[in-house]
Amino acid sequence: MAAIQRQANPKHGDAIATVISEGTQVVGRVDGREDLRIQGYVEGTVNLSETLVIDNGGVVVGGVRVRELVVHGILVGDAVASGRIVLHPTARVVGDLQAPRIVVQPGAALRGQLSMGETESENPQEASGGGRQGMGRWRTSSRVAAPAVAPRAPARPVRVTRSAAARPSGILARRTPEPVAEPGPRIPPQRARPSVRESIREQIRERAPAPVEVDDEAEALEAEDHDLDHDGEQEALDLEVDDGIDVDDGTITTSNGKKQAARPRVPARGKHSVEG
Amino acid sequence: MVAPAMNPSHCLIGLRMTVRGALVGEEDLVVEGRVEGNITLSGHLLIAEGGVVESDVEVESADIHGHVIGDVAAAVAITIHPGASVHGNLRAPRIVIEDGAHFKGGVDMDVDLPEGLQRARGR
Amino acid sequence: MANTVIGSTIVIDGEISGDEGLVVHGTVKGKIDLAEKIEVAQGGVVEATIAARVVTVHGVVAGDIHASERADLRPESQVIGDIRSPRVLIADGAIFKGSVDMGNGG
Numbered sequence: 224m225a226a227i228q229r230q231a232n233p234k235h236g237d238a239i240a241t242v243i244s245e246g247t248q249v250v251g252r253v254d255g256r257e258d259l260r261i262q263g264y265v266e267g268t269v270n271l272s273e274t275l276v277i278d279n280g281g282v283v284v285g286g287v288r289v290r291e292l293v294v295h296g297i298l299v300g301d302a303v304a305s306g307r308i309v310l311h312p313t314a315r316v317v318g319d320l321q322a323p324r325i326v327v328q329p330g331a332a333l334r335g336q337l338s339m340g341e342t343e344s345e346n347p348q349e350a351s352g353g354g355r356q357g358m359g360r361w362r363t364s365s366r367v368a369a370p371a372v373a374p375r376a377p378a379r380p381v382r383v384t385r386s387a388a389a390r391p392s393g394i395l396a397r398r399t400p401e402p403v404a405e406p407g408p409r410i411p412p413q414r415a416r417p418s419v420r421e422s423i424r425e426q427i428r429e430r431a432p433a434p435v436e437v438d439d440e441a442e443a444l445e446a447e448d449h450d451l452d453h454d455g456e457q458e459a460l461d462l463e464v465d466d467g468i469d470v471d472d473g474t475i476t477t478s479n480g481k482k483q484a485a486r487p488r489v490p491a492r493g494k495h496s497v498e499g
Numbered sequence: 500m501v502a503p504a505m506n507p508s509h510c511l512i513g514l515r516m517t518v519r520g521a522l523v524g525e526e527d528l529v530v531e532g533r534v535e536g537n538i539t540l541s542g543h544l545l546i547a548e549g550g551v552v553e554s555d556v557e558v559e560s561a562d563i564h565g566h567v568i569g570d571v572a573a574a575v576a577i578t579i580h581p582g583a584s585v586h587g588n589l590r591a592p593r594i595v596i597e598d599g600a601h602f603k604g605g606v607d608m609d610v611d612l613p614e615g616l617q618r619a620r621g622r
Numbered sequence: 623m624a625n626t627v628i629g630s631t632i633v634i635d636g637e638i639s640g641d642e643g644l645v646v647h648g649t650v651k652g653k654i655d656l657a658e659k660i661e662v663a664q665g666g667v668v669e670a671t672i673a674a675r676v677v678t679v680h681g682v683v684a685g686d687i688h689a690s691e692r693a694d695l696r697p698e699s700q701v702i703g704d705i706r707s708p709r710v711l712i713a714d715g716a717i718f719k720g721s722v723d724m725g726n727g728g
Contacts, residue, residue: 284616299616315610327596332610337602510632513625513642520636520652526629536636
């Protein structure tokens with residue numbers, strides 16, 4: 224479990240206590256209520272009520288929903304921040320960004336739609352940090368909110384690889400070819416869409432019938448309903464997540480080390496299909 | 500070539516001036532007033548605070564302090580300064596959005612992703 | 623003085639309006655409507671109807687000129703079009719083709 228270090232030692236200077244370090248891969252969902260620093264590779268979604276820092280060398284493939292996002296590394300996926308998004312000179316980002324304040328520093332590379340200045344009050348569900356609004360591959364957590372859905376598949380082994388050498392092949396191997404037709408170069412992105420939020424909803428709807436997981440279909444369909452009443456669910460979940468970070472591919476927890484029932488690994492997990 | 504001293508005949512659309520129509524040129528341009536028409540320059544475009552451009556812009560480089568509604572494409576760089584407001588799509592090898600700027604639209608830079616991540620998002 | 627300058631390589635196809643001075647070194651096609659002075663500098667080309675308070679031409683104008691105060695065609699200037707203004711000055715060496723109406727100042 225050294226993969227995810229809790230650097231309680233304050234001499235590390237900054238407030239970032241949890242680090243997914245270099246050479247570490249996490250596939251799945253990362254939820255938390257404290258700051259997180261990613262120096263390794265995370266494929267899936269990250270939901271934090273605090274600040275996410277993607278360091279230079281760190282890679283996140285998937286949706287990010289945080290209070291504040293600081294990128295020095297690579298993000299491939301959409302990001303929503305209730306506070307601020309800052310892309311530093313070494314940042315490489317492909318995805319749509321939404322936050323009241325967005326800063327793109329000289330040298331940062333970005334391709335995607337930006338939406339600034341939309342206050343959280345317009346989207347009340349987002350206000351609670353780490354709100355479990357669907358981003359990317361996020362699904363309602365049936366473990367808490369919908370225990371009645373189909374039983375889970377057997378637990379899977381730990382999904383943390385420490386071999387840096389395995390990383391590239393891992394990325395490639397896990398990825399099933401995109402069935403979606405490439406829309407061709409978007410120069411510049413032209414689609415005028417009403418809001419990121421709506422498109423997320425669309426994505427959820429579109430994805431609902433996708434043959435992803437046995438029990439996913441029900442969940443995905445449910446996800447829409449749960450959109451609207453997150454609060455209760457969030458509360459329930461908070462009770463379980465008694466420590467800061469919970470990596471939910473079923474296997475990694477920092478708090479108690481308990482292996483949670485895992486959902487089967489999805490080849491397409493974390494993948495963002497192309498809209499349109 | 501971004502040097503503002505490139506051309507001594509400093510081109511300026513003044514504060515209380517409106518240009519409607521296409522504007523084409525090979526030198527630097529400062530807009531303090533209002534331009535409603537496409538701007539095509541092989542020079543630097545400075546939209547000063549209070550300046551308004553409601554049209555597509557194609558320039559070598561652009562510094563925006565004012566208000567733009569339209570797409571901006573630059574061969575070198577686009578900088579959106581604090582206080583500026585831009586609605587439209589940006590395309591340039593280098594784009595800077597400073598804190599305090601307001602922007603809504605698409606951004607298209609060359610993103611040099613490592614192999615393996617490039618196909619992660621089919622864009 | 624002149625707050626707006628159209629540089630020598632600039633081509634504007636459309637309409638310029640405002641209430642401050644304008645100097646044209648480049649090319650303007652269409653229409654110019656100003657409450658102030660316009661100066662078409664040497665090398666400047668205006669293929670447009672001009673309405674301004676004072677019109678001073680060193681360059682080329684193809685179009686009608688309506689100056690509410692004064693129209694001033696300097697040496698080297700070439701103007702093709704009708705001029706309507708209470709005061710019209712055509713310098714020695716200026717080329718002008720068109721009619722002049724100094725009527726009531728319009």
